[in-house]
Amino acid sequence: MKNLFILCLILTIPMEVFSQIKSVSFSPEKNQINAGLPLPSEERFLIQGLIPSGIRRVEVKIFKTNKKENSAETYTWKAAYLSNPSDFEIYVAYPLRSNDTYTLKFYYFNSTDTTEMKAVKEAIHENLETYLNANFVVNKKEIKALVSQKAMLVQLNEIVTQGLSNYSHQLDQGFSGFSDVVKQKIEQIHGIKLKDSKFNLLKKSVDTKGTDNAYYAKQVIDQLIDLTKAETNQYLRSNLLMLVDIREINNYPTEKKPNYLPINIGYAGTYFGGGFNDLDYGTSAFAGISMPLGNKNFTKILGNASISTGVFFSNMTNASQTEISGPLIGRPSYIGLGYSLFRILRFNAGAVLTSTEINNKFEDVTLYPFVGFSAEFHIWLGLKR
Template sequence: MEVIGQIKSVSFSPEKNQINSGLPLPSEERFLIDGLLPEGIRRVEVKIHKTTKKINTAETYTWKAAYLTTPSVFEIYVAYPLRSSENYTLNFYYYNTTDTTEMAAVKDAIHTNLETYLKANFEVTKKEVKALVSQKAMIIQLNEIVNQGLSNYTHQLDQDFAGFSDVVKQKIEQVHGVKLKNAKFNLLKKNNASEGTDKAYYANQLIDQLVALTKAESDQYLRSNLLMLVDIREIDNYPTDKKPHYLPINIGYAGTYFGGGFNDLEYGTSAFAGISLPLGNKNFTKFLGNASISTGVFFSNMTDGNQTEISGPLIGRPSYIGLGYSIFRILRFNAGAVLTSSSVNSNLENVTLYPFVGFSAEFNIWLGLKQ
């Protein structure tokens, strides 16, 4: 594993089906995946997901060869960090360009399936032509025929098939609604047999026009050369780095509000120290990663406006619990409640909660726990 400009780079070998020389993948940071390109490969995709989850939850990253270049290596930037001490599955997909023979075979297969579907889903009777499925369902299924035919192909510009146009929809409605009893046929043919033949010919002509229209619209997408999937490599249940555990320690200074208004404000100040429990990992969620629940004690007792000593009920010092948020790398803003006590007389103790705000510096202490 190399470090390039503070971004780690790991190599993937398709021949060995090995990544990072068998070492765990970087965790909680962005990194690069590079590798040698087999001859003719123009596109590489990698899908990464937790092994315990399905592939449809995977993050997909793509590398594409630049126009008119013949690169020998690929490099993919993994933008979403992997979690520490998790196992992931990585799927690599390799695509090369299709030649005219392959494209012709793809077009023929799609054309055949479109024609077969349309002719099987229209019924011609003596009076009318009707669709066996709804127009909406027919459009959905026609789009699916094209997409299934292209399941192992992708567009060089990442342009998906947009689906058949409103022109095709209107043609389907036209064919479905045609009444053969109102159709005009060759007036020179007088017998009933020829009339039935004309009706069948007219109905089939309408269906053929619809078939030709779907072929023409699909060809608009298939006209450009597609990239064909030629190889898939999978690395299953692969581990990530195990990050050490840290305990955030806060040391700061705060003010506690006891009462009064702007002109007769009663407050006390003291340094404090405590620990924090982060609400999230800042590598995955910035806001919650910078926020934490904190608890600790003040170093000294305080006095209120009546010069009454304010201490704490548990350890003889005020203790606090609150929320903290990182403003800069180590500076945190804290706000919460202080648990205090003060003597009413020799036998009674007044336990009270007061609000406080303050700032602190935060330091991470490595716990050194076995994993």
């Protein structure tokens, strides 16, 4: 048992040391990835590519061809501060499925200048002002809103978000929405009642003074507009990155991984009875095959677990010196659950089907529990064409 454990460690260490991450290249000019070859599957890999001067950010979205884009995994590369890189490298952390097809979308962002930022601010400000003026109606009795307070706040946030849909913050700080100050101002306007007013807001001059309710209504609405502009200015105080190009590859294949048969060779102990002081058990080496409950590249818990079945190499003897055999092939057979502790070392537990032989006949067929450790090896299953 000890020698088997040492052997497993020796076999495991080189696999960890010498394993390398694959790298594929993307050419935006040709809109081609990995030189037309399938993408790596069931393993993490790198995407590398050249970038034009001025590009500060590259994003790639990867999703199955038959899925929607909102299911995509998004990976990002950003240029280091004050650097002028000529290429990018993105680490794809979630492996792709074997023999499947994916869509890849590459987004290239450039730095914006002062003129572009001014245009963005003015467009968002104009949309906010137009929306608020259109959704508040002033009559003789009150300021009436055409939408609820909650809906108004949501729609104001959407105006800013949509206005920035082609931009990205350099520090990945998305717009978090308008503050409670704006929310309170909206609540205040919803609660304003105007009494005994005889006016036409369109006839009022900007220089109108006094306590006229119409003038007051215009003031509070303008205050809300100014608040929304001030908070968007605060978010837009630093230059954003502007989306300048999108490259898309559809229905791209991944590598087809070969099929393997997991073979287990190990050593186990079978419990026949007794307590801690008079434990009755037998031991033997065993071999069998296993069926994984999942792919370990996509699920750690089920991917490391499997159901195993096989036979023990030799019969065992209990405390009364009775030979414990098996009813099927003259050897005890087992079925159990295995879990990988290291790359090839597995812990096994389950039940052993046994029998005793009397007068050349199998009798007393019994199931006993067992535990053990094994080394798991994958044998390639290739079918000759």
